[in-house]
Each structure stands twice: as C-alpha cells, then as structure tokens.
Amino acid sequence: MFRRKSSFGFLEKTIANLGEILNHADQATLTSGEKGMLQQLDPRVKVGGALVLIVGAVSTSDLWVTGAVFLFSILMIALSRLSFRLYLERTWLGVLFFTGLIALPAIFTTPGVTIFHLPLLHWPISSQGVQSAWRLLARAETAATVAMLLILTTPWTHLLKSLRFFRLPVIIVTILSMTHRYLFLLLHLTQNFLDARSSRKVGRWSPSQQRELTASILAVLLSRSLQLSEEVYLAMQSRGFTGEIHILDEFCFRKRDWLSMMILTTIAVLLIMLR
Amino acid sequence: MNLFDIQCASYRYREVQALDSVTFSIKRGERVAILGANGSGKSTILRLLDGLYFAQSGSVCFDGRVLNEESLRDEEFSFEFRRRVGFVFQNPDVQLFSPTVFDELAFGPLQMHWPKSKIIEAIDSMLDRMNLLHLKHRVPHRLSGGEKKRVALASVLMLDPEVLLLDEPTSSLDPKSQSQMIEFLQEFQGGKTVVTATHDLEIVGDIAERCIVFEDGRVAQTGTPSRILGDELLLRRTSLIHEHRHMHGFGVHKHPHLHKFHTHPHEPIGRIKPLSESPGSS
Ligand SMILES: Nc1ncnc2c1ncn2[C@@H]1O[C@H](COP(=O)(O)OP(=O)(O)OP(=O)(O)O)[C@@H](O)[C@H]1O
Ligand SMILES: [Mg+2]
Numbered sequence: 080m081f082r083r084k085s086s087f088g089f090l091e092k093t094i095a096n097l098g099e100i101l102n103h104a105d106q107a108t109l110t111s112g113e114k115g116m117l118q119q120l121d122p123r124v125k126v127g128g129a130l131v132l133i134v135g136a137v138s139t140s141d142l143w144v145t146g147a148v149f150l151f152s153i154l155m156i157a158l159s160r161l162s163f164r165l166y167l168e169r170t171w172l173g174v175l176f177f178t179g180l181i182a183l184p185a186i187f188t189t190p191g192v193t194i195f196h197l198p199l200l201h202w203p204i205s206s207q208g209v210q211s212a213w214r215l216l217a218r219a220e221t222a223a224t225v226a227m228l229l230i231l232t233t234p235w236t237h238l239l240k241s242l243r244f245f246r247l248p249v250i251i252v253t254i255l256s257m258t259h260r261y262l263f264l265l266l267h268l269t270q271n272f273l274d275a276r277s278s279r280k281v282g283r284w285s286p287s288q289q290r291e292l293t294a295s296i297l298a299v300l301l302s303r304s305l306q307l308s309e310e311v312y313l314a315m316q317s318r319g320f321t322g323e324i325h326i327l328d329e330f331c332f333r334k335r336d337w338l339s340m341m342i343l344t345t346i347a348v349l350l351i352m353l354r
Numbered sequence: 355m356n357l358f359d360i361q362c363a364s365y366r367y368r369e370v371q372a373l374d375s376v377t378f379s380i381k382r383g384e385r386v387a388i389l390g391a392n393g394s395g396k397s398t399i400l401r402l403l404d405g406l407y408f409a410q411s412g413s414v415c416f417d418g419r420v421l422n423e424e425s426l427r428d429e430e431f432s433f434e435f436r437r438r439v440g441f442v443f444q445n446p447d448v449q450l451f452s453p454t455v456f457d458e459l460a461f462g463p464l465q466m467h468w469p470k471s472k473i474i475e476a477i478d479s480m481l482d483r484m485n486l487l488h489l490k491h492r493v494p495h496r497l498s499g500g501e502k503k504r505v506a507l508a509s510v511l512m513l514d515p516e517v518l519l520l521d522e523p524t525s526s527l528d529p530k531s532q533s534q535m536i537e538f539l540q541e542f543q544g545g546k547t548v549v550t551a552t553h554d555l556e557i558v559g560d561i562a563e564r565c566i567v568f569e570d571g572r573v574a575q576t577g578t579p580s581r582i583l584g585d586e587l588l589l590r591r592t593s594l595i596h597e598h599r600h601m602h603g604f605g606v607h608k609h610p611h612l613h614k615f616h617t618h619p620h621e622p623i624g625r626i627k628p629l630s631e632s633p634g635s636s
Contacts, residue, residue, distance in 0.1 A: 264451075319436040
C-alpha cells in the first residue's frame with residue numbers, strides 16, 4: 080500500500096509496516112466470517128478452550144503435551160479454513176525470531192553437560208541449555224498458535240463480550256476495546272503525517288533528517304494520541320457507552336458447543352493428570 | 355420552556371480559557387447556529403451541552419436538570435439523556451470505530467437495548483434515507499472524508515434524538531453533499547432542537563433561526579441570522595469575514611468575503627493597481 084521511491088528509509092519502512100498491520104486487522108475480520116469449524120463455535124467456548132490449552136501447554140514440563148496441543152491447533156487451523164501461509168508469515172516466524180532472541184543466550188549460559196563447542200569462539204553448548212531453549216520456543220509457538228486461532232476465528236466484539244462473561248472487569252475490557260479502535264486511528268494519523276511531510280520534501284532523507292523526523296513524529300503522535308483517545312471515548316460515551324459490551328448476535332449454546340465443552344474438559348483433565 | 359439553560363458557564367483546558375462565563379439558553383424545538391472563528395470555543399460549548407465536559411463554574415441545565423458528574427452518574431437520567439441528545443463530532447474519525455458501517459449504526463441502539471429485529475430494520479431504512487446503502491459493509495475508517503461524515507451523522511440519527519448537536523456538519527463535504535446535508539437539516543425540524551456550530555456563514559440562514567456569535571470563549575452577540583449577517587463590524591471583529599481581494603478584469607479590489615452575490619464599480623481597464631489602494635465595496 081506504500082508507493083514511493085525505491086530507496087526506502089527506515090522510517091518509511093516502519094510506516095509501511097504499520098499500513099500492513101491495518102490490513103492484518105481487516106484480515107481477521109475476513110477470516111472470522113468464514114464458515115470454518117471454529118468460527119461456528121460459541122466464543123465463550125473458544126475463550127475457555129484457548130485458556131485451557133495455553134495454560135496446559137505452558138505449565139507442563141512434558142514437551143509431549145506441548146507438542147500434542149500444537150498438533151491439535153494445527154488440526155484446528157485446517158478445519159477452520161485458515162491459511163497456513165498466513166500463519167507461517169504472521170505468527171510462527173515472528174515468534175521464532177523474538178523467542179529466539181531470548182532463548183539463544185540460554186544455550187550457552189545454562190550450566191550442564193557440554194555436548195558441543197562453537198567453532199572459533201569455543202563457547203560451550205550444554206544439553207540442558209539446548210533443552211531449555213527448545214522448551215521455551217515450543218511453548219511460545221504453541222501459545223501463540225492457540226491465541227491466533229481464537230483471534231482469527233472470532234469477531235473482535237464477540238471476543239470482548241466473552242471476556243466479560245469470564246468476569247474480566249469492565250475497565251479492562253473497555254481498555255482493550257478502546258485500544259483496538261484507537262489503533263486504527265493512530266496508524267492513519269501516522270501515515271497522513273508522514274505523507275504530509277514527504278510531500279513537502281524534495282529528494283531523499285538523510286539519516287540525520289530521518290532521526291529528526293522520527294523524533295518529531297513521535298512527539299506529535301504522543302500528544303495527538305492522548306487527545307484523540309479522549310475524543311474517541313467521549314464519542315462513545317455520547318452514544319450511551321458505559322463500558323458494557325453489547326453486540327447484535329446473542330450468544331447461544333448449541334449441541335456442537337456442548338460437545339466441544341466436553342472435549343475441552345476431557346483435555347483439561349488429561350493435562351492435569353499428566354502433570 | 356428552555357431546553358438548555360447555560361448560566362455563567364466557564365471551562366478551562368489546562369492552559370487555555372476556552373469558555374469564559376457564557377450565558378444563553380435554547381428553547382425546545384429551536385434551531386440555533388453557534389458562530390465563531392477557529393478556537394472561539396464552539397466545540398467546547400457543544401461538549402458541555404452534551405454532558406461530556408462539565409462547567410467548572412456556573413451551570414448547564416438540560417430540561418430543568420443540571421448537568422454535572424453526579425447527575426450523569428444516575429443511570430436512569432444518563433440513559434434518558436443519551437437517548438434524547440445526539441452529538442455529531444467535528445472529526446468523524448473519532449466517531450467511527452466499528453468494523454463495518456452496519457456495526458457502526460448498530461452501536462447506539464445496542465447501548466439502548468433495542469431488540470435485534472428493530473435494529474436491523476432501522477439500519478436499513480436509515481442507510482436508504484441517507485443514501486448510504488452501498489457502503490453498508492464497508493470498513494468505516496477506509497471511507498472518504500465526506501462519506502465518513504455522513505455515516506457519523508447517520509449513526510447518531512439512529513436513536514432518533516430530539517436534540518441534535520452538530521459540530522461543523524458541512525466541512526469537508528463536496529457541494530452536492532453539502533446541499534443534501536442542508537436540505538436534510540431543514541427537513542429534520544419537526545419539533546427537534548438543532549444546535550449547529552459552524553463558521554460557514556453561507557449556510558446559517560438555512561439551518562438556524564437564531565445565531566449565537568462566540569468570540570474568545572464569550573458570547574459576543576445573539577440575534578436572527580439576517581441581523582447577524584448584516585452586522586459587518588461584528589463579523590469582521592470576530593474574524594468571521596476577512597478582506598477578500600480579487601481581480602475583475604485588470605482591476606484589483608477588496609471587500610469583505612461574504613459569499614454573497616455582489617457587484618462593484620470596476621477599475622478602469624488596463625491598469626493594475628497596488629493591492630492597498632483599491633477602493634472597498636461590497
Ligand atoms: N483538548 C484540549 N486541550 C487544550 N486546549 C484545548 C483543547 N481543546 C480545545 N482547546 C483550546 O480551547 C479553545 C477553544 O477550542 P474549541 O475546540 O472549542 O474551538 P472551536 O471554536 O471549536 O474551533 P474550530 O473552529 O477550530 O473547531 C482553543 O483555544 C483551543 O486551542
Ligand atoms: Mg471546533
């Protein structure tokens with residue numbers, strides 16, 4: 080969505096990425112409207128299920144359990160007609176990168192039986208280190224996969240309403256819903272701001288100009304965002320918003336919801352027993 | 355009986371005194387224009403009228419009841435108040451936050467616990483009425499400025515409020531949408547109270563029977579549109595008109611920018627005079 084000179088600066092790349100985020104959010108609206116398996120479940124079941132699976136996968140010391148949860152979510156991705164490519168690009172690679180950053184040092188620093196020395200640097204790699212890094216990565220990937228399943232198959236407002244069902248305080252749900260609404264505004268603002276700047280600029284930005292621009296954008300955005308977020312809230316208040324989430328579709332439990340509940344309960348019990 | 359009663363209301367943002375002891379009232383069913391230059395406090399007074407901000411001194415009363423934090427904490431009153439009073443913001447971006455135009459229009463009725471079938475029906479007829487049916491499933495934040503404005507208005511009108519507060523309703527509309535908007539506001543009368551903040555003098559006569567002119571957070575003057583628009587000194591002092599220079603043939607002249615049809619004695623052709631010397635007329 081960003082058409083500009085071939086030599087992109089850091090700043091322009093960042094903004095282009097922001098534009099991408101907007102597209103992603105639209106994507107979630109699209110995928111949650113598909114007629115896949117998870118899309119047709121009651122959101123409350125999904126939130127409960129995701130909670131059980133994430134807690135189960137993260138708290139267990141048995142990697143097989145984490146692996147099982149991961150495989151289960153793979154199955155769900157397929158049954159819910161989500162694209163694996165989307166998953167790879169937006170979830171798995173990102174988590175791999177960020178968790179990798181955290182996990183990598185652990186490989187070298189965890190004391191234990193040395194199984195290998197890094198060539199040239201001669202840093203020792205312990206089997207315990209590899210194991211703990213691997214465990215961290217597996218847990219993070221699994222948790223992210225499950226969370227994305229929930230997000231991609233549930234309209235945002237439904238998700239919020241089911242969070243209320245699980246007794247999450249009004250204030251937190253309000254903050255979440257505001258954040259989501261507000262994010263769009265902020266991204267557009269950023270984009271307009273940068274577009275306005277670059278339309279006044281001839282030629283390329285030098286690195287120092289870029290730094291200057293970044294600083295000024297951040298300053299303006301911060302103050303604008305405070306003001307705008309207040310206004311967004313006022314506008315919602317003006318139309319009767321009190322923090323409680325109301326949506327058009329009433330949640331109703333059907334047979335498949337009861338069935339999924341039973342399956343989830345079984346999984347939860349199994350997870351507890353395995354620990 | 356007065357619907358709104360504003361008594362010596364003041365409001366101060368941290369560093370700016372936006373409203374300074376403002377007093378006026380609005381009758382039930384009246385159509386009022388709030389005029390004023392940028393920063394004169396128009397948006398702020400509308401926010402006070404909508405119970406979003408509260409007067410820091412003085413008072414704002416709606417239908418005999420004072421608007422303050424305490425009265426709006428009363429759920430029953432605040433529910434009634436929100437149902438009866440609709441506010442279209444100056445910046446439509448802050449007002450549109452739902453995933454689709456449809457959801458946007460459903461937001462207000464949902465807060466008011468309307469039954470589902472009624473909501474769906476009302477949305478369709480509103481979209482039809484506002485010529486927005488083709489945008490029903492679009493993402494609001496991807497609409498054009500004018501479309502956003504119309505969706506924002508439609509979403510407020512869903513609750514069929516008896517009081518409508520409009521902040522710059524015609525800015526960023528193309529001429530056709532603008533005249534549609536004005537037509538709409540004229541039709542909208544039927545016992546409804548409409549308060550419009552604007553600095554567009556062209557539309558004032560069409561949308562209001564009384565004007566309140568703001569200047570630096572104070573009420574400078576009130577009166578009928580024809581009286582206010584005829585008071586050139588006042589308009590000039592409150593920066594609602596400015597010297598307008600343009601060329602006719604080769605003669606440059608200046609006169610107040612009133613957006614009215616005008617004629618002037620022209621300079622002799624063939625000579626361009628320095629700006630400052632041109633004779634004024636209107
Ligand atoms: N959130 C805020 N924080 C601080 N000052 C503000 C804020 N909002 C408005 N002001 C100031 O208060 C004064 C009145 O603002 P207001 O928005 O009411 O003007 P306005 O008449 O609506 O102007 P415009 O025609 O530009 O919309 C201005 O001087 C403005 O700078
Ligand atoms: Mg304003």
